[in-house]
Amino acid sequence: MKMQCICCNLDNLSKNTVAINKKLLGRNIKNYYCLDCLADFLNCSIEDIIEKIYEFKENGCALFI
Numbered sequence: 001m002k003m004q005c006i007c008c009n010l011d012n013l014s015k016n017t018v019a020i021n022k023k024l025l026g027r028n029i030k031n032y033y034c035l036d037c038l039a040d041f042l043n044c045s046i047e048d049i050i051e052k053i054y055e056f057k058e059n060g061c062a063l064f065i
């Protein structure tokens with residue numbers, strides 16, 4: 001199933017983008033943000049989010065497998 005950003009309508013969100021949305025906003029969410037819009041929503045930088053993705057992957061988070 002193709003995921004789409006609820007703000008900018010960017011299509012085909014990556015698995016990591018969907019996973020970081022679930023990790024930061026809750027596993028049961030139905031709408032997702034692209035990294036740009038997620039950074040705006042969370043008032044942080046895209047680099048901060050990418051750093052968290054790598055951190056969660058390194059720690060073995062099941063959402064990023």
